[in-house]
Each structure stands twice: as structure tokens, then as C-alpha cells.
Amino acid sequence: MLSRAATATLTAATHGSDGSDTVATLTAAAHTAGQVATVLLIVTAAVTFYLFTCLIWPFGKCRRCKGVGKFKSPFGNAFRHCGKCEGSGLRVRLGRHVINHMRAVRGAGQNSTSKGDKR
Numbered sequence: 001m002l003s004r005a006a007t008a009t010l011t012a013a014t015h016g017s018d019g020s021d022t023v024a025t026l027t028a029a030a031h032t033a034g035q036v037a038t039v040l041l042i043v044t045a046a047v048t049f050y051l052f053t054c055l056i057w058p059f060g061k062c063r064r065c066k067g068v069g070k071f072k073s074p075f076g077n078a079f080r081h082c083g084k085c086e087g088s089g090l091r092v093r094l095g096r097h098v099i100n101h102m103r104a105v106r107g108a109g110q111n112s113t114s115k116g117d118k119r
């Protein structure tokens with residue numbers, strides 16, 4: 001589960017910058033198994049830290065309304081709520097979606113186990 005999240009983050013990171021260059025540097029740097037392990041450890045630590053921040057600060061600013069939650073009319077004081085965040089101005093961060101998914105999966109597992117225990 002965690003490795004899947006790590007892969008997703010890695011893919012996002014390589015897409016963000018010059019992809020081919022980063023991959024070439026990574027393969028050149030990671031020659032021995034020890035170096036691969038070090039890179040994996042750093043990536044795991046970074047992903048864990050990111051997920052931890054998403055646990056404490058689950059929300060970011062809505063990207064469409066920039067956290068305001070509404071769009072003002074150019075005329076008078078009229079405004080409408082942002083459709084994407086429904087007026088809250090909040091956006092659930094990507095890592096929090098991952099945490100919620102993990103919790104849902106774990107909860108489903110526990111439910112099936114408890115059913116088995118009752119029998």
C-alpha cells in the first residue's frame with residue numbers, strides 16, 4: 001500500500017520536472033543494492049513525512065477560488081459560491097485521500113474479521 005503511494009509520488013515528481021533527466025540521474029546514482037536501499041529509505045521517509053503532515057493538516061486551499069470559497073460579481077455586492085469546494089474554500093490534500101482510502105480498507109478488513117469472530 002505504502003509502496004503504491006511512493007510510486008505515485010515519484011511519478012508525480014518526475015512529471016513535474018524534466019522527467020528523463022531525473023530518471024537518468026537516479027539510475028546512474030543507484031548502482032549497488034545498498035544505494036538502492038538508501039534511495040528507497042529516503043523516499044519512504046519523505047512519503048511518511050508527507051502523509052504525517054496530511055494527517056495534521058488535511059486541507060489545502062481550493063485551487064479554483066484560491067481558498068475564498070466564492071466568486072464576486074463585477075456588479076454590486078453579488079457573489080456565488082465556488083462549485084468545486086461548495087463555498088468552503090477547502091481542498092482535501094492528495095495525501096489525505098490516500099490516508100482515508102487506507103483507513104477505509106483497514107476498516108473493511110476489521111469488519112470482516114469481527115464477523116468471523118462472532119461465528
Ligand SMILES: [Zn+2]
Nearest residue numbers: 062065082085
Ligand atoms: Zn473553491
